[in-house]
Amino acid sequence: MATGIRDKVVVLGMGCSRFGERWDKDAEDLMLEAFDECLADAGIETGRIDAAWFATAMDEVNVGKSAMPLAMALRLPLIPVTRVENLCASGSEAFRGAVYAVAAGAADIALALGAEKLKDTGYGGLPQRARGVTNSLVIPNLSAPGCFAQLATAYAARHRVAPADLKRAMAQISVKSHDNALENPRAHLRRKIDIDAVLRAPIVAEPLGFYDCCGVSDGAAAAIVTTPELARSLGRSDLVSVKALQVAVSNGQEAGHNSWDGSYVLTTRRAAARAYAEAGIRNPAEEIAMLECHDCFSITELVTLEDLGLSPDGRAWRDVLDGRYNADGALPCQIDGGLKCFGHPIGASGLRMLYEMYTQLLGRAGKRQLAAPRLGLTHNLGGFPYQNISSVCVVGMLA
């Protein structure tokens, strides 16, 4: 019987590069930027790392395939290094690999690093990517905003929310993230916006406008994990611990079976339920103190708040407008600006979310520091609402 991951692994150190249009940097430079901070924070030498997991999604424009780019950029000492790729949830997968290796006793200290160099395509938005020879015969001519936009049409239809009300709630989500990013010097987009600007913005994919979409950024983030015992032996006392680490992957049911109505993300509900059980959380809406969710689009954040059980079904849009998820609200969401404004270097994003939770838990968040948060949740989503990878992670201080 599996006992779960709760409190078996702690974070020894983390690092995160500045996100943005890093025209003058290669992916390798960004890896080092995150890794140097992470290593210094952990207080160890590179040689102490037993194994590493490397997340990068877009090998078409990035560093290519395999784990070798990480091993070479960091000059890792001929240890096991594994590349993981699960679309936008890749960063969480790297973390999961490292955490599991430590929990299994296969490694004392493991590294998870995600990096993405997206701004070498020559155009805005995500790079075009290969869909596979068979998929490309039948897959629609879609984009990520187009797929997520349909969450909004289906959500509005399911909950009978007037399109204008939903659009306003979505706008508030983006306004809040822009506000939050003002206090984050590493964020990609640091500019205050107002609701009218969001509502007036050009439409990318109906009903999503320009400000409903997250930034496409270059960046890297990293975590070094170990056991509580080893962390203490290294002289560390305040330890951020992994409470839950769950992933649910679509099996084609949403895309192929008429039981799904398109208004929610099925996998997020499944992963969240398992994560709460693993972490021993009975009432997430009360117990979770802060979250970083996968706000690739404003509507994704809104729907995710319900999928995670933080707002009742059909209520998130009201809760958003009521300020529940603002920095000074009951459950601050995207305190660092989120994908929306911190940016979305795909392979790094899951680790970037954890970086903010870690920073907040340790009281190091400076101007954006929340008052004594106890449990933080990250939600990292890869793919589209109708077929995806959904990762939910809960972290908190080790008792």
Next chain:
Amino acid sequence: MSGATVLGIAACGGYVPRRRLARRAIVEANGWFNPALRSLAAGERAICNWDEDALTMAVEAARDCLASEGVPEIDTLLLASTTLPFLERHNAGVVRAALALPEHMMTLDVTASQRAGTSALIAALQARRGRPGGALVVAAEQRRAKAASAQELSCGDAAAALIVAETATPIAEVIGAHQVAVDFVDHYRGQHEPFDYQWEERWIRDEGYLKIVPRTLRGLAAATGIDAARIDRLVIPVGRSAALAVAKAVGASPQSVCDDLSQRVGDSGAAHPLVMLVHALEQARPGETIVLVGWGQGCDAIALRATGAAACGRAAGGIGRSIARGVADTNYMRYLAFNRLVEQDQGMRAETDRQTALSAFYRHRDMVTALVGGRCARCGTPQFPAAGVCVNPECRARGEQEPFRFADAPAHVQSWTADNLTYCPDPPQYFGMVVFEGGGRMMADFTDVDREILAVGAPVRMAFRVKERDLRRGFVKYFWKAVPGRAPAEESGGDRH
């Protein structure tokens, strides 16, 4: 009803693309260069959407035809066109596959002349005498013309389909046919040439239409005993004034000369005689004598007698309905872009490689060309695509799926968007989750979108369209898309926007 059967047309159907380009728009753009075009500014011409071509129109016309009642088993498919997308790749075979007709049948491309449509019909009639079953004759044409040419104004895109059979309930009985072959080169298109080269119109009329067509009609009269004066509907696709002159020359009444659809559709080349014939059949009264003429390096003539039997007289047949549902368009630049007549900057997203893995396509040919998924034999759930393990979470039966075709399944929209980011020749790209009412669903591209009726829960019908063109390699990738609106048979009538 008597058991006696006669050789004739058992069913008919047609398709005209939705968009109608106002000739005025073409003339306004090009009149500065060729003021003579101003005399041709009346009316409108049918234009393909960017994702249509002769094959997709042929499939639509054939679906319209096959939806008729009492259609015989089809064992032959003749596809007539001079604008087939492939010089080598059996075009009729693509149509057969899209229609999910049986593999064991004769399929043939008939091409290289404007009378390919009528010649295919005559060949099908001759081969059918005394045989059971039916032959599907489809003609479709998407003619390309140089910008500022007279052809750009006169041509139109359309398709028609007929089923030829020995049947007790024909729409029209065949009386006879006559053919004349003359190497009269009024226009031609050499190999590798994108456009026709045409000789003087006055010569074509005087030496061509007015001499070769009457000769053919006299031959038809001799073969069938039909006096030109008895013709009720003369279907003759050579332009109204030449058609009237031909009628006069042979002694047919001017009233018999059928509408050549030049004001609503344009001249659809090899398809046009059959498009006009289907239009005539949609209106014909029992007992009427119809003579059909096909022109092109000679002449075909076919005499028919309308019967008004059950299969006929569908209130809104394919051509009439298509004409009625036309949408006015004045965007000449879009037409030029769709037809690759301007070098348009399509953005870097359009640069994605579109190679087709032909081996993967072959493995999935039923899925791709015929929209065939699976239906679980254990739980009965239709699903797309077919899979080794049933998609129903309550079932998960392994290896028990039988082929299930979704092309004609009733469907509606679960969610949709209009996507301005992804590359599309006609942005925005509409797509969404299409739910089939008997089970099954797919995320699908939408096309021919009428914004007024697109909504969650709105009905859609599936249509065979160009998915994308691999211009680097000259390949066309086809798949099915959702068209907002009900299936043609469910439409009450045509609305004109």
